[in-house]
Amino acid sequence: MAKGITKRSVDYSRWYTDVIAAAQLADHAPVKGCMVIRPTGYAIWEKMQAALDKLFKDTGHENAYFPIFIPEHFMKKEAEHVEGFAPECAVVTHGGGKKLEEPLFIRPTSETIIWSMYKDWIQSYRDLPLLINQWANVVRWEMRTRLFLRTTEFLWQEGHTAHATYEEAEAETRQMLEVYRIFAEDHMAVPVLTGVKTEREKFAGALHTYCIEAMMQDTKALQAGTSHNLGQNFAKAFDVTFQNEAGELESVWATSWGVSTRLIGALIMTHSDDNGLVLPPKLATIPVVLIPIWKSDEEKQAVLRRVENLTRDWKGKFNFKIDDRDNVRPGWKFNEWEKKGIPIRLEIGPRDLEANEIVLVRRDTSQKVRVSQDNLTDRIITMLDTIQADMYDRAVAFRKENTHKVDDYEEFKQRLDSEGGFYLIHWNGETSSEEKLQNETKATIRCIPFDAPQEAGKCLITGEPSKRRVVVARAY
RNA sequence: CGGGGCAUAGCGCAGUCCGGUUAGCGCACCUGGUUUGGGACCAGGGGGUCGCAGGUUCGAAUCCUGCUGCCCCGACCA
Structure with a gap:
């Protein structure tokens, strides 16, 4: 049973907070609206980063890094952009004990500083397309914050690309939205709707904004990622031109696209239950935990020997943890790994040794079965795939119903x-x-x-x- | 920025109304022992600028004034 986790049916909002606390994903920081992402939570982000980064590289993008500080006059160059973001910006006015000549905005997003550099990097159509991504933190002074969903500072990636034609920019915008869809559905097991934002909801400074939208378990929508076709707005604001094959000067076409640590919120609210976090296997750093059970020392030795044999060929196939701690009892361990969302739990004790069996428990369904120790490795690999697929299917069914x-x-x-x-x-x-x-x-x-x-x-x-x-x- | 709540050990709280021994309880933590198939038990132990700054008083966690921070609910947002 899950002590300390409010049931979803009682208070969804508290349930969400409780799940995060129980799984030790994040804490409220001493700074208003900010969070500390704890190792368990950060591990999820690292898994997300690794998968996304590969998808970005596979589509020809490179990583770079731009400063966190943006000179005030940069922000003001694109009218819609500054209007959209100015109210939620943190601004540095002092440095080195002196008042700065020009205030520095802490980036709420990096279009302006990046395009100020693209001006120097792009001269000819041969310099295009320019396909760059940045992993960074950004700050938006939100009025109301919630862990992962909306915090004052958050981690994200922002892609910023430059193209020779509208069509190329549009293709890039759509391609990256598709990358997000694939990531959400194949890795997070979160089904998403893809589509266009209305004029009112689009990004400040964009021609149009595409998005992926997911349904949470309380049937509310969560915007999980956006991809913007920025047209020539930023190129014109920062005077970024290129010479085409005919020798004429043209403004460059731009896109930007991003997903953030908000995805962790989406993950929690799509799959988790009243017993805590439920992780899809592909995002679990440790998808399998094995809990040996014993009474006497002899039993302990025997069980651990068998565990050693069973797990010998697991390395390189999937990550796992053997929880042989002596200071907590099995029931405690079951509960702890449940709260942390580990997809598969295995229990093995003296009874199982004799029967050549092992207890296998699915986190997503709580289904508990005793299975033969033979072919265990393959069974686990298959089960991880099954869990991943079932989690996605359930989420799709839920969205359809609602x-x-x-x-x-x-x-x-x-x-x-x-x-x-x-x-x-x-x-x-x-x-x-x-x-x-x-x-x-x-x-x-x-x-x-x-x-x-x-x-x-x-x-x-x-x-x-x-x-x-x-x-x-x-x-x- | 408006409305509400809170601030006492790592966490959750009592004590505050009505000032008075050495500030207490549960969980967690440490030590020893018995335990171990769904959150074990016994015994012993460590841990506190009572959010901050003033004030009243012989004496303040407690009364007064000011400040700060956090959480929840609304208007803005990935």
Whole structure:
């Protein structure tokens, strides 16, 4: 049983906090709105980084690093950008005991400082495309924070690419969104909707923004990643031009895309249960824990000898931990690894030695089976794959159950309040009706899905003609 | 920024109203022993600027004033 974890049905928000505390993922830092990511939590981030970094490299990107400080006048060069970000920026006014001549913004994102450099790096079409990613921390002075989901400082990656044509930039934007979708679904086992953000929700300074949106277990939406086609806005603001093959000067086309430690929040809220964290095998640093059980010293020796034999060929196939601590009892260990979300737990004691069996427990379903010790390695590998796939399938099924088409505004309001979920509604494409929707229901248009079929209908809010449905939900 | 709550050992709290021995309890931690298949038990032990700064008083965790920080709920956001 899970002492100290509030049940989801009682208080979802406290459950989330409790899961993080129980798994020791993060602590509130002594600084307002900031968190300390503890080793267990950071290990998840490192797994995410490794997988994403490979996907980025496989698509031709290189890593670089730009400063955390951004001169004030850089921020002000792109009008929409500064308007969007200025209110949530931390600004350094003093250094070395003196007031600075020009304040330095702590990056909320790095477009401006990066494009100030791209100006020098790009002269010719031969310098394009420029495909760069940065792993960094950023600061956004949020009013309300929640561990992983929204903190004042957070870790992320931001890709910043430069291209010769709109089409290339657009292809890059779409490609990186696809990378995010693959990562979310294949590694995190989190199904995501892909689509376009509305004008109102798009990135400050972008032509348009694509996103991946996931449904959490309380049926609220979480934006899990964004990819922006920035057009020539930043190139023009920072005077970044290139000479094309015909010898003419043109402005460079830009993209940027990012995912953050918020993904850890998405992971928690998609899969975890009332007993704590549930990790998909691909993101578990240690996917298998083995707990030897004994009473006497002789038994201990015998069990550990068998464990030694059983685990001999595991190295290189999957990571595992043998929890042979003597100071806590088995029940304690079961509970501890459960809270930490380890996908597979194995228990082996004197009884199993005689029967040539071992107890195998799945974290995702709590299913407990006794299996033969023969072919154990293969069975574990297969089971890890099964868990990964089942977790994804369950999340897809959950989202499907909680996604509804609705064509009546009153019905929509009522159902949104009573059952939550994603709603596919018709919308006339106007910002004014989008605002009305949000003011009246607290729900927002999460995205205009790529796969939305052309379908004539009437806008849910205004009754005006609409060509296709959009996804609406309350969101984090 | 508005509303609410909190600040006492690593964590969770009592004590504060009504000032008065050496500030207490549970968990965790350390030592020894018995234990070990779903959060063990016994015994002993260590650990405190009572958020900070003033004030009142013979005496302040407790009363007064000011400050700071954190959490939750709303307006902004990955």
